[in-house]
Amino acid sequence: MKVENWNGCNIRFIEKNGDWWAVGKDVCEALGLKQVSRALRSLKGVTKCKILTGGGYQELNIIDVKSIFKLVFKSRKKEAEDFQDWVIDIIDKLRKEIGLEGFQVFRMLDKEHQKKAMATLNRNLEKPVRVDFIKANTVANKAVSNKHGYPKMIKKGDMSPQMLIDREPILEDTVELMLINEKFNLGISVSQKVYEKYGN
Numbered sequence: 001m002k003v004e005n006w007n008g009c010n011i012r013f014i015e016k017n018g019d020w021w022a023v024g025k026d027v028c029e030a031l032g033l034k035q036v037s038r039a040l041r042s043l044k045g046v047t048k049c050k051i052l053t054g055g056g057y058q059e060l061n062i063i064d065v066k067s068i069f070k071l072v073f074k075s076r077k078k079e080a081e082d083f084q085d086w087v088i089d090i091i092d093k094l095r096k097e098i099g100l101e102g103f104q105v106f107r108m109l110d111k112e113h114q115k116k117a118m119a120t121l122n123r124n125l126e127k128p129v130r131v132d133f134i135k136a137n138t139v140a141n142k143a144v145s146n147k148h149g150y151p152k153m154i155k156k157g158d159m160s161p162q163m164l165i166d167r168e169p170i171l172e173d174t175v176e177l178m179l180i181n182e183k184f185n186l187g188i189s190v191s192q193k194v195y196e197k198y199g200n
Contacts, residue, residue, distance in 0.1 A: 039071060048062070139191045
């Protein structure tokens with residue numbers, strides 16, 4: 001999350017799938033739109049996101065760039081047009097900071113890493129079944145979500161770049177532990193051991 005200030009108003013921007021969305025409530029307040037729910041109801045590019053606030057994690061509506069511009073047209077503020085120009089500059093700045101192209105390349109590399117991990121399971125488990133592959137990925141997803149402070153599992157497609165980076169060694173450890181568990185008939189809970197190591 002990045003916080004940018006426009007005209008005395010703090011606008012929270014959230015990185016999602018390699019691009020930047022804004023907290024709808026913040027945009028409405030900056031544009032003088034008092035009925036937030038009504039303003040957001042007509043927009044297509046709206047989704048919910050859990051965001052860490054002073055009161056803990058809250059589920060807030062975030063909106064894409066097209067939706068921000070649509071709210072600009074609803075505003076009666078004289079500065080609304082200036083806000084639109086400001087948003088274009090800020091989004092461009094944030095994209096450069098994260099390196100959008102690099103992030104997309106990283107997602108491709110991450111897919112290759114997952115394929116290799118699943119191939120390792122397939123080769124070395126005595127009788128690999130689909131549930132084994134699902135388990136390995138679910139454990140890794142839950143562990144990295146917990147590590148980053150999320151009470152529930154975040155889908156891989158919604159993870160930040162840092163979460164994806166942290167996920168790779170967790171997935172490797174999960175696969176390795178699953179194989180050792182079967183090879184030596186240890187009977188341990190793989191998920192519990194992984195969560196103990198990476199959960200906090």
